[in-house]
Amino acid sequence: MTDQTLPDGLEERLAEILAAHRELEGPLLPILHAVQAEWGHVPQAAVPVIAEALNLSRAEVHGVVSFYHDFRAAPAGTHVLRLCRAEACQAQGGAGIAELAQDRLGIGWHETTEDGAITLEPVYCLGLCASGPSAMIDGKVKGSLTRSRFLALIEELQR
Numbered sequence: 001m002t003d004q005t006l007p008d009g010l011e012e013r014l015a016e017i018l019a020a021h022r023e024l025e026g027p028l029l030p031i032l033h034a035v036q037a038e039w040g041h042v043p044q045a046a047v048p049v050i051a052e053a054l055n056l057s058r059a060e061v062h063g064v065v066s067f068y069h070d071f072r073a074a075p076a077g078t079h080v081l082r083l084c085r086a087e088a089c090q091a092q093g094g095a096g097i098a099e100l101a102q103d104r105l106g107i108g109w110h111e112t113t114e115d116g117a118i119t120l121e122p123v124y125c126l127g128l129c130a131s132g133p134s135a136m137i138d139g140k141v142k143g144s145l146t147r148s149r150f151l152a153l154i155e156e157l158q159r
Contacts, residue, residue: 013038014046018053028054028064032071041072069123077112077119079157082136086125089132097133097150098122104154118157 017034021027031050035042042065051061065071083089083098101120105113112119128134131143137153145153 010039014049018050022053028056028061032061032065036071040075044073069121072110074112077116079117079138080119080121080136081154081157082121082123082126084124084126084128084132084134084136085122086129088125088129089134092132093145094133096147097135097145100147100150101154104151118154 014035017031017038021031021034024030028050031054032042035046035050039046047061047065048058050056051058054061065073081101083101084094085098086094102108105118105120107113107118107120109120109122123136126134126136126141128141128143133145134141134143135145135150135153136142137157142149142153
């Protein structure tokens, strides 16, 4: 996201978030979580404000946002589809499910379908190693995915 302005009227809310968390030991992650909870993502325009408040560089804040898969630089789609990319799921056909997802949705990792319905994200272990390949859809885990079961889940999300 290249927009350098905060969403309308939320400069004050960002200041409140900073004030509430600034004195914590290691405040950056709690601040970023609060910002994402407020806006659904970490707006690019918030990065320099956060950096200045914590006496960090913009690169340091951006590095944390881009390192952790739970933070987004743009709003997610209506549904968030996370596919496990860990070894156990890969050994059980996860690569094929990932390829199918990208082909069927017409998007890559960290992208959202044109209609805004589905955001596709990789995740490195959902804890269902014995039931791979697995996915998380809107916070609910799904295991033992087959091509047909996965296609049915995608069709349900697109309705």
